[in-house]
Amino acid sequence: MTTTSTMEGTGxxxxxxxxxxxxxxxxxxxxxxxxxxxGEITLLDGRDGQILRRGASHGGGAFALAWQPRGQILASGGxxxxxxxxxxxxxxxSFLDVGGWVHALSWSPDGRQLAVAAGRSxxxxxxxxxxxxxxxDQPSTVMDVVWSRDGSRVACAAYGxxxxxxxxxxxPQPVRAFDSQGSLLLARVSPDGRWVASCNQDxxxxxxxxxxxxxAEMAGYPEKVxxxxxxxxxxxxxxxxxxxxxxxxxxxxxxxxxxxxMLPGHDVQISALAWQPTGDLLASAGRDGGMAxxxxxxSARHTxxxxxxxLGSRVTALVWSPDGTRVVAGxxxxxxxxxxxxxP
Amino acid sequence: MTSYDQKVPVTVLTGFLGSGKTTLxxxxxxxxxxxxxxxxENEFGExxxxxxxxxxxxxxxxxxxxxxxxxxVRGDLIRILGTLMxxxxxxxxxxxxxxxxxxxxxxxxxxxxxxxxxxxxxxxxIITVVDAAHLLPHLDEVKPxxxxxxxxxxxxxxxxIVLNKTDLVDEGELAEVRRRITEVNRLADIVETVQCxxxxxxxxxxxxxxxxxxxxxxxxxxxxxxxxxxxxSVTSVGIELPGDLAMEPLNDxxxxxxxxxxxxxxxxxxxxxxxxxxxxYVFQGVHMxxxxxxxxxxxxxxxxxxAVFIGRNLDREELESGLRACLVP
Numbered sequence: 001m002t003t004t005s006t007m008e009g010t011g012x013x014x015x016x017x018x019x020x021x022x023x024x025x026x027x028x029x030x031x032x033x034x035x036x037x038x039g040e041i042t043l044l045d046g047r048d049g050q051i052l053r054r055g056a057s058h059g060g061g062a063f064a065l066a067w068q069p070r071g072q073i074l075a076s077g078g079x080x081x082x083x084x085x086x087x088x089x090x091x092x093x094s095f096l097d098v099g100g101w102v103h104a105l106s107w108s109p110d111g112r113q114l115a116v117a118a119g120r121s122x123x124x125x126x127x128x129x130x131x132x133x134x135x136x137d138q139p140s141t142v143m144d145v146v147w148s149r150d151g152s153r154v155a156c157a158a159y160g161x162x163x164x165x166x167x168x169x170x171x172p173q174p175v176r177a178f179d180s181q182g183s184l185l186l187a188r189v190s191p192d193g194r195w196v197a198s199c200n201q202d203x204x205x206x207x208x209x210x211x212x213x214x215x216a217e218m219a220g221y222p223e224k225v226x227x228x229x230x231x232x233x234x235x236x237x238x239x240x241x242x243x244x245x246x247x248x249x250x251x252x253x254x255x256x257x258x259x260x261x262m263l264p265g266h267d268v269q270i271s272a273l274a275w276q277p278t279g280d281l282l283a284s285a286g287r288d289g290g291m292a293x294x295x296x297x298x299s300a301r302h303t304x305x306x307x308x309x310x311l312g313s314r315v316t317a318l319v320w321s322p323d324g325t326r327v328v329a330g331x332x333x334x335x336x337x338x339x340x341x342x343x344p
Numbered sequence: 345m346t347s348y349d350q351k352v353p354v355t356v357l358t359g360f361l362g363s364g365k366t367t368l369x370x371x372x373x374x375x376x377x378x379x380x381x382x383x384x385e386n387e388f389g390e391x392x393x394x395x396x397x398x399x400x401x402x403x404x405x406x407x408x409x410x411x412x413x414x415x416x417v418r419g420d421l422i423r424i425l426g427t428l429m430x431x432x433x434x435x436x437x438x439x440x441x442x443x444x445x446x447x448x449x450x451x452x453x454x455x456x457x458x459x460x461x462x463x464x465x466x467x468x469x470i471i472t473v474v475d476a477a478h479l480l481p482h483l484d485e486v487k488p489x490x491x492x493x494x495x496x497x498x499x500x501x502x503x504x505i506v507l508n509k510t511d512l513v514d515e516g517e518l519a520e521v522r523r524r525i526t527e528v529n530r531l532a533d534i535v536e537t538v539q540c541x542x543x544x545x546x547x548x549x550x551x552x553x554x555x556x557x558x559x560x561x562x563x564x565x566x567x568x569x570x571x572x573x574x575x576x577s578v579t580s581v582g583i584e585l586p587g588d589l590a591m592e593p594l595n596d597x598x599x600x601x602x603x604x605x606x607x608x609x610x611x612x613x614x615x616x617x618x619x620x621x622x623x624x625y626v627f628q629g630v631h632m633x634x635x636x637x638x639x640x641x642x643x644x645x646x647x648x649x650x651a652v653f654i655g656r657n658l659d660r661e662e663l664e665s666g667l668r669a670c671l672v673p
Contacts, residue, residue, distance in 0.1 A: 025622045037431050060399070061427055079399075079427075101423070119402075136437040138418060140404050159406050159419060182409035183419055201422065201458075219409075223459045269460075287460075316430060334428050 011326055011338035014049035016042045020330025023319040024065040024074070029088075030321070032328055033074050034336055035062035041076050041086065041093075042205050046321055049072055049236055049338060057093065059103075064320070066105040066114070075114050077102025083116055085129050096129045104144045108151040113167060115154045117142035120229045122156040124167060133170035138163070144186050147209065157187035157198055162208070178208045178215065185226050192234035195250060199225035205246075207255060213301025216256045218246070224271060231275040231282070236296065238263075238282055240270030245284055265292050265305045272315050278324030281306075281341055284316030285329055293327070293341065311337055348556065351466040353437055354425075355453050355548055358498045359473030360444035360482065361387070368473055368540040370549070375544055384424055387443045393569075396507055397425055397435070403443070405450045414607045414631040416450040417457045425454075427466045436463065437548065445494050448501035449631055455553075456520065456633045469550030472502035472532075473540065476521050477512040483524060496578045499525055500610045500654050502532045503552030512536045520573040530580035531613060534654060555626045555637045578610075581660045583667055586648045588619040593670040598634070601666065606632035608658065614651030615639065619672045649651040668672050 005159065018038035025032050030046035041057040044051055058078025066075045076084040076093075079101050086093040100119015107114050113132060113157045116123040125131040132140055140159035148164075153175065155164040164176040182202035189196045189210070197207040204219040205228065222242030228239040230250075237255070245263040249253040266286040274283045282294040284305075289312045292305035317330040328338045334341050358639050366387075373381060373396050382397045404419040417508040421440065428435065429596055442451060448470055455467040482495035497503065505525055522534060552556040594616070601609070612629040627636035653663055 019432050020426075021430075037427060061431075063427075103423075140406070141402075141423070159404070181407070183406045200409075201406065201419070204409070218371075314430070332432065334432055 011340040012049035012052065012339070014044055014336045016040065016054075016330075016334045016336060018061075018334055019332040020316050020336060021061065021063045022065040022069050023317040023328055023330050023336070025319050025321050026067045026072070026074070026088075027066075027069060027322055028072055031088075032143045032197060032319070032336075033065050033067070033076075034080070034319075034330055035065045035076055036334060037061040038090075039078055039080070041065070041074075041084065043074075046326070049336065053124055054241065055093070057095075058082060059099070064105040064117075066107050068107050068127060069109060069111040069136075070116075071111045071127065074104045075107070075116075077105050077116060077118070081118065083114070083118075083123075083125065085127070094129055096125070096131075096282065098123050100141070104153075106145045106147060108147050108154070108167065109149065110151055110313040113151075115145040115147065115156075115167075117156060120158075122154070122165070122322070124170065126162045133167075135163075135165055135170075135172075140183070143184055144198075146187045146189045146196060149189065149191075155187070155196070157184040159183040162187060162196065162198065163180070175212065176213070178213060180206045180217070180298055185224065186226055186228060188230055188237075190230045190237070190250065191232055194234065195230075195237075195254070197228055197237055197239075199228040199232070199241070203241060205241070207237075207248075209254065214256075216254075216259070218255075219247075221267060227270060227273045229275050229282075231280065232277055236275075236282075238273050238275070238284075240273060243268055243286065244271065245270060245282070245294070261296070261300055261303070262294065263294060263303055263305075265294075265308070266290050272294070272318040272319055272329070274318040274327065276324045276341065277320050277322055281324075281327075283318050283320070283327045283329075283339075285318055287314045288313065289298060289313045289315060289331060291315060291329055291339070293339075309339060348466065348554070352429075353436055353468040353548070354440060354455070354465050355437065355550075356440045356442060356448065357469050357473065357547075358442045358444070358446065358448055358470065358502075359506075360475065360478075360495065362478070362540070363444070363473040364506070364537075364540045365441065365444075365473045365474040368471075368506060368508075368542070369439065371540055372439065372544060372548065376437070376548070380434065380592045381426055382435045382438045384416035384421065384438065384447060385410060385439045386441060398527050403446055405447070412606075412632050414449065415453060415633070416447075417454045418450045421451065421454050422458055422461065425465060427459050429461070432580060444498070447492065447494070448498060452553075452630045453633055456630065456635070465649045467553050468503050468548070469503035471504050471506060471547045471550070472498045473506045473508055474499070474508055474525070476518060476523075476536075479521055480524065483528075485627050493577070496528060497610070499528045499532070500578050503550045504547060505529070505532050505534045506540060506542055506547065507534050507536045508539065508540050510536045524579075528578050528580065528631060529654055530582055531611070531654065553628060553635075554636060555628060578654070579658055580652055580654045581658045581663050582652045583652070583664050584648060584650045585668060585671065586646075588647060589649055589667070589670040590672050590673045591621075592617050594618065597666050597670055599651065601663075602629065602632045602634055605655075605658075609653050609655040611654045612652065614625065615648040616651065617642065617647035629634075
C-alpha cells in the first residue's frame with residue numbers, strides 16, 4: 001500500500017551549530033542524535049525537534065554516531081581521535097582515545113561490541129569503553145566498518161578493499177579479504193547477511209556475495225559514489241553517483257548481469273539515501289538540498305517520486321525513525337528537518 | 345556550479361625541511377590577518393597562530409582505478425578538504441604544506457580528479473621553497489634506480505620558486521642556482537628572498553592553473569640553452585612555431601602525447617595558434633590530465649604557437665617535430 005504514503009510536509013525543523021555530519025535515531029526511545037562539524041553532539045526530541053541536550057565533544061568536528069542496539073548508549077567519534085560513549089542514564093559522557101580520525105562506528109548486532117574506524121586502525125570496544133582488540137597498521141585510513149549479520153566477523157573498508165576479522169577470539173590476520181582496486185568510501189551489509197556492497201572514490205560500486213566472495217563491479221559513474229543503502233528486504237540496493245538513483249535487484253542470483261533501474265528526479269548528484277525500516281519507501285537527497293520520497297515497488301513503471309521537498313542547502317545525512325513514520329535530513333547549514341511519511 | 349572567483353583558492357607549499365617553508369607559512373598566517381585560513385600540514389611545523397585552523401594529515405596516495413597509472417590522488421586531502429568544504433564556517437584560503445619528500449603530482453591531481461573538490465576549490469599554485477645554499481647537492485644527488493629525486497620533482501612542478509637564504513651565497517653561486525632551477529623549470533618565476541620575506545601576492549595569488557589568466561611564455565625561456573645542455577633527467581622543453589596548427593592533427597598529437605608520454609610529462613602549458621580560430625588556444629596539463637580552452641583573440645598580434653613541457657627524459661626532437669607536423673602546410 002505504498003500509494004497511501006505521502007510526504008505530509010515538514011514535521012518539524014530544528015538546527016545545530018554547524019554542518020550536520022551524521023544523524024542517528026535511538027531504538028529504545030524517540031530521540032535523535034546529530035553530530036556536527038563544530039564537534040558538538042546534540043540530542044533532539046524525535047516528536048518535535050526540541051533540543052534535549054547539547055555538548056561539545058569532538059574538537060575539529062564530529063563525524064560518526066551509532067546507538068547501541070537494544071541499549072541506551074550513544075557512541076560518537078570525530079577528528080579528535082576519541083570515541084565518546086554517552087549513556088542516557090548518566091549526565092557526562094566518557095571519552096576514550098583511539099588515535100586517528102574516527103570516520104565510522106558500528107555496533108555488533110547484539111550491541112556488545114562497538115567497531116571503530118580510527119585512522120589506520122580497526123578498534124573493537126566493549127560498551128564500557130574497554131578496548132577488546134585493535135587491528136593497527138591497515139594499508140590505509142579505514143573509512144567504514146561493517147559486521148556480518150551474526151556478529152561473528154567485522155570488516156574494515158579502506159583503499160584496496162574489505163578485510164574481515166573474527167570478532168570472537170580476535171584473529172590477528174584477516175580471515176577474508178575482498179580486494180577492490182581503488183578507495184572504498186562506504187560499505188553496507190544487506191540485512192539478510194548475504195551481500196556486502198561498497199561505493200568508491202573511483203566512481204564505482206562493488207558487491208560481494210558472503211561468503212563465496214563472488215563479486216561484481218559496477219563502474220562508469222561520472223563521479224565518486226558516496227552513498228548506498230539496502231532496503232529491509234535485502235532485495236533492493238540503491239546508490240548515488242549521478243543525479244539518478246541506481247536501483248539494483250538482488251533477488252535470485254543477485255545483481256550480476258542485470259541492469260539497474262534508474263530513478264531520475266534530482267537535478268544534481270545524490271548525496272544521501274535511506275530506506276524506510278518498516279516499509280518500502282526510499283528517501284533521497286541531493287547536493288542542492290532537493291529531497292524526494294520514492295515508493296519504487298517491484299514494478300519498473302513506478303519511477304516518479306511520490307513527493308518532493310527542497311531544503312535549500314546540501315543534505316549530508318538522512319535517517320528514518322525506527323517506526324518508519326518520519327525521516328530526518330541534516331544539511332550543511334546545520335538544519336535538521338523532519339518529514340512525516342504517513343498521516344499520523 | 346560555483347564560478348572561478350567564488351571558489352576557495354588553495355596554495356600548495358612544498359620544499360625540503362630547513363628551506364624556510366615553515367617560516368613562509370607563519371609569515372602568511374601573520375600578515376594575512378583578517379582572513380580565515382585553514383592549514384593542512386603533513387609535517388609537524390611550529391605554527392604559532394591561534395586563529396588559523398591547523399589540521400595534521402598523513403600522506404596517502406591512491407591510484408585511480410581508471411587504467412591511467414599516473415592518475416594518483418591524495419586520499420588524506422580528499423577527506424580533509426571534504427570536511428572543510430562542508431563547514432558552514434567559510435575559509436578565505438587553504439594552505440597545504442607537504443613534506444620535502446612528497447610527490448606534488450597526486451596533490452595537484454586531487455583537484456582535477458575529484459569533481460566535488462574541483463567544484464568548490466581551485467588550486468592556485470604550487471610554491472616550492474628552496475634553500476639557495478643547499479639546493480645544488482640535492483639536485484645532484486644520485487638516486488638508486490627507480491627512486492625519484494624529490495628536490496628535482498618539486499622544482500619541476502612549481503608555479504613559483506621562493507629562492508630563500510640568498511644572503512648565504514655569493515653572486516656567482518646564486519646565478520648558478522638560478523640557472524639550474526631554470527634548466528629544470530622554465531615556467532616558474534623565481535622570487536629571491538632572505539628569511540622568506542616575500543610579497544604575499546607573489547605566493548598566494550599565482551593563478552598557476554588558471555587558463556583565463558594570460559599565459560606569459562617568454563620567448564627567451566623557450567630557446568634551447570645549447571651551452572649548458574647536458575644529460576638531465578628532469579628538464580623543460582620550450583617550443584615556438586610561427587604559423588597556424590590544424591585542429592585535427594593537433595588533437596590527435598596531443599592525445600597521443602598524453603597517453604604515451606603523460607607519465608613523464610609533469611606539467612605542460614601552451615598558447616597555440618589554431619587554423620580557423622580567431623582566439624588563442626590555451627592549455628595546461630598535469631601528467632595526463634589536460635585542460636584547454638579559448639583565450640584572448642589574436643587581433644593584430646602575430647600568430648604563433650608556444651608550448652613548454654616539463655618532465656623526465658623529455659625528447660626535444662620528438663616534441664618539436666610532433667608539433668611541427670600539425671602545422672597547416
